[in-house]
Amino acid sequence: MSAVPLPLDNTLEAPGTRAPLVLGTSDLASITEQVCEIAERPRPSREWLLAFGISASVTAVLFAMVGYLVWHGIGVWGVNQPVAWGFAIINFVFWVGIGHAGTLISAILFLFRQKWRTSINRFAEAMTIFAVICAGLFPAIHVGRPWFEYWLAPLPNQMQMWPNFRSPLLWDVFAVSTYFTVSLMFWYMGMVPDLATLRDRATSKIRQIAYGIASLGWRGSGRHWHRYERAYLLLAALATPLVLSVHSVVSFDFAVSQLPGWHATIFPPYFVAGAIFSGFAMVLTLLLPVRRIFKLESLITPRHLDNMAKIILATGSMVGYSYIIEFFVAWYSGNPYEGFTFLNRALGPYAWSYWIMFTCNAIIPQLLWFKRFRQSPWLLLVISIFVNIGMWFERFVIVVTSLSRDFLPSSWGYYMPTWVDALTFLGSFGLFFTLFLLFLRYLPIVAMAEVKSVIPAAGLELGPHHGHGQYWGEIPHQHDEQEGR
């Protein structure tokens, strides 16, 4: 980043010294000021208004499309026999995948004590919540009779009917709703101290009341911090398996069926890797402009970008490996249906989508082996957008090519989306960005309390710590045993 002076390049690994996680001359107050200022502007900027206007309009399109769909029936989409699932399921898996980065950053990196996460976790978690909202919409509208959807819930009812617990779709309901609930709690709980800061700084009555309610009476007492850190840790522990389970369960939708191209044991790890891959790409896609616009370069440093790029490189390579190993398994199994499905993916009528997927996901991210690509925000932005495109096409390839040509050649078909499909997909981005813009406008977009704990002013270098915010480094009572207590 040219704005950052060279001596302060924190991407270098110098043995024996910790690279600073926050650059510039940040002190505790300036961090508060820097972050709160964004949410405290008296009126939104013209750009924000423009962006919000566009995304709200696109959201309106989404709701119009949903209304149109519910009024007329699933036939307004392009789905048919044999391709009974189309854009809706593709979009669902796409958005759920994106919703992986937040919790991964918050929970898993927290447990692994990756301190660099503090600058981006709030942001990533918010993205997770919004992506899961978008994802949840699609299964809800894709059924033929959405008004009977509650039959999927295991509610006692007059029909004396339980749902079918053997169905992966039911597991999906549980997995996604649990994931959403836990992610939301995690995000909200982590935000409480920052909301209290906003409350304390609020000048208008409305803001005082709103942030007051939202901050749950946080006073910053030692007891509060203690409870808070315990709860955060527990939620992190709870959320960690969910990161892995939710996309595994989503992959069961495919893997549990007997369809060639779906029926594969590699799916759970492959899906999880893909989800993290796409989630980090989406975080980057959003973060890079925000960082620039709100001048957060000192908090979200090149080191952050570098780390995220490395994760993208790692998961992208896993995904690429999966693509290749799928071919091997198809050949090695000797199953002719499986073999044809993969040949058909690469060379059949949908080959174009396969090669878009392969290029975007398995080839382009390999550029991140070069440091230059990891640290140039512009190049990163381009790569991350390619990854987003590629990961959408991955789901397209999985859903559509497998279904369009299964066992009996007589029932082979071709799937073509309709304008309703396209506008619904577009509309889901509208919803996502609307929520995201509201987040940028009204909530603390960087976890101030956590960032403060990693800046030099927090005295990290000064031996055993005193004060709060060190929960990532010092788990309460962790020294009790050593000290004979």
Place this chain on the structure above:
Amino acid sequence: MNARVRLAAGVTHSNAGGSRVGRRYWRSLEELADSPAFRTMVEQEFPGLAEELEAPATAATRRSFLKVMAASLALAGLTSCRWPKERIMPFAYRPEGYVPGVPQIFATALELGGAALGVLVKSVDGRPIKVEGNPLHPASLGAASPWAQAAVLELYDPERSTTLVRREGGQRRVPTWDDFVAFAAEQATALRQRGGRGFAVLAEATSSPTVAMLRHALLGMLPAARWVEYEPVSRDAERAGLAQVYGTSLRALLHLDQARVIVAMDSDVLYGHPEALRHAREWGAARRGDGGAMPRLYAAEALLSLTGSASDHRLALPAGRIGALLLQLAAEAARAGVLLPAGLGTVSPFTAGTPEADFAVRAAGDLAQVRERGLVVVGPGQPAEVHAVAAALNEALGSRGTTVTYTIAPDPERRPHLEAVAELSASLADGTTEALWILGGNPAWDAPAELEFAQRLAACPQTVHLSLYENETSRLCRWHLPRAHALESWGDARAWDGTLSVVQPLIEPLYGGRSPAEVLAALVGEPALSAYDLTRRTFASQWGGGEDAWRRALSDGIVANTAYATVTPRLLGDAAGEAGGRLAVRPASGRELILYPDAKVFDGRFANSGWLQELPDPITTLTWDNAATLAPEDAQELRVKHGEVVRITHGGRSVEAPACVVPGQARGVVGLALGYGREAGGSVAAGAGVDAYPVRTAATAYLASGVEVQRTGRRRLLATTQEHHVIDTLGMAERGRRVGSLIREASLNEFQRHPEFAKNATWSQARPLWQEIELKGEHQWAMAIDLSACIGCGACTIACQAENNIPVVGRKQVARGREMHWIRVDRYFAGDPSDPQVRFQPMPCQHCENAPCESVCPVAATVHSEEGLNQMVYNRCVGTRYCSNNCPYKVRRFNFFNNFTKVAATTRMAFNPEVTVRGRGVMEKCTFCIQRIEAGKTAAKNERRPLRDGEIVPACAQTCPTRAIVFGDLKDPSSEVSRLHRHPRSYGILEEIDTKPRTLYLAKLTNPHGAAGEGEASS
């Protein structure tokens, strides 16, 4: 009060001049509101209100008047919701044998092109809902063609003509039948004075003895009148050919069960023949290889037909070369020792070594070997000479009397259809015919193009047209009369072999139509006689027997021993040789256009039937369209792509149709089905296909030689149910690899050496990973489908559609891949693409014991019954469509829209009340006709007896012409289905993924020439 207002409604109704429905009442509201009768009525019903009506002076009183009137008029309008009041009568006594809600079966007959098909019609509470074949009827033997089955839909078609129409001076009036009877009487008087000069009746072919008697009476009354019979699709060439060699008009009856070797020359005996259902039955029975022998079928044809698909050896040959091939066959037969009449067997148009010559050598060798068990049959499109030579060949083989018998053709003096209509057209043009009554048919649309029949008809001063629909012809006629449907009128008809059936109505004419006999009766001065009286009179006078015989005829659907007598004609000395001589000089010609009756809409008369429009063509799987079919080589040569519109020109006439590439079609041939592109065919027919009649002249009724085909560059999306898009080479190769395990087949010899050839033909064997659930039901339902018997006709698809209230989704939805048929007939091509073998496989739900659909449904809407049925619970379905994704057979069908919103009130009457009508967002599929299973179980239980095998028959199995589909109980080891499941030829498809299908297929057997299976390639 309520009752009084309703009474008022009734009075209003009768005042409105006998209008049947409330809708008409509303139309004449203003007129009515002021009529004296109305005021009287108001006075009677609402004393005190009449004053307000007299002088609606103040706003307040006008308002109260309007309030009361609104209420009474609203109730009066309710008449639109009911059937005519005067016809609804409660039963004081329940009619014998009638239990409300319990279906009743009536025997009747449906006529197509002058040949009757005996059917049984199921009627529920007075509504006919399903047509089945009549097992006693010789042309049906229990099967029904798609056309016959679609008759119920036609009956309830809301677009059928509902009123008489009179057109005068550009005005369209709606007269009554009384007006018409008066007009007819007036006409009869006028005509009688001039002996009927200038009067002609143009009738579609009918075998009705009553119509024949009335025709007799008419021609007796008006000796100078003319009776013309015309059918666009006729078998006159066969008749003429037989007349050439036998000297009289004969009708041939084929006996495929007697045949060991059949040579079909451009002849679709298994589908395109009045007795196709009987042929198919005999074929299906003979081809199972049970006795170690089966007939061998040779087919030479231009277009790919079902008979060609079923054949052991098929030769794709332009239709114009069929005659030459027949001569070659005769020559080879002579060489093999068959003694031919003089002049035959001397010419060999094809040089040795060509595929044609090889075909002839093999076929002739086989024929010579089996002699009287051989059969040569020629299609109706071929010229009379070809028929003549074939008849002589059969005679020489000694086949007459075994595989083919002859009867005297009915109405032997009749002029051929094409000549008759040409003469009529000429007489209309020169004014010698001034009055023309048309009974049925649609000549203005389907007469040969060069006759310009429509213009001449329009110029004729007095024209009457009786028709089910107000069609292209009706629009040009002075009078249009609505015809009573065959299911709503009395009549009689004779089968192709002459067996008499009485046609009895299932329902009162819905739209007040009358039958042709009634219209003729009005003309010959017997207007008081109803169709019933006329039919009874004919029956009594010709077959006698009184009441008992009549009741017997109604109950059986046939009158026994009324078939035409078989005759033993003698071959005229040189006729066959001369016919052969005329054939020999026929030159080979350029590109051919073949105009053939469509497999679904026939000559166009069924074009307004959604069921038939949506039935996939057996070969092309095309729906809602006809297309110019082309051989792949021709398409390549012309650089025409599938779906590209081509212009076909012949003799200055042209037609534009989308191209459809059909492997196996002869090179240099374009095929185009008749019957599409209707202008006034109704809303269903509108926009379906292109009209081929404009290029069809009398000379090119079947075959036009030397046509030109040009590209137009435009495209039309063809709605096919297979290959929704043009398939790529990768997919094509894979399809080729898979067909062998989906449709297992062997020659008869191979089967005898390896009876278990069909078993274990998969790439792996699945083993269960867990203990499987044992089904404990009292019955275990299962199905077996014999691919040796199946000819791919699609009758099962229509039967299923009618039985199970399956919606018609329309062209666009089919193009999207959303057709709803529960049983489809998969069509595969195998072998060399230029000379492929065609294989058919009916595909209903397989009712897998280990059903992949069941485990993935999140709401348990599809579950297994204890009796082994994979059940779909519509009420529970939320529509995730996961079951469809996981079904390896893709037999599940989803209601993407509400498919029944646009169904007319009359069409709703065709619904089977035993089957739920599915709403949108719900998955559906084959149930093995669970309503029939339950009805059968209930009946057996009520009678305290076990179920008998064969008592429960699903709709597809019931109508299958070849009896390829068998259903029954596996728990009963002696049941037919158990026997077939144990049969060495039985196999399940996709067994390797362990779905355990309850539907097993019996591998196909073929019987090619020579030591089959030892390197002898089937042609």
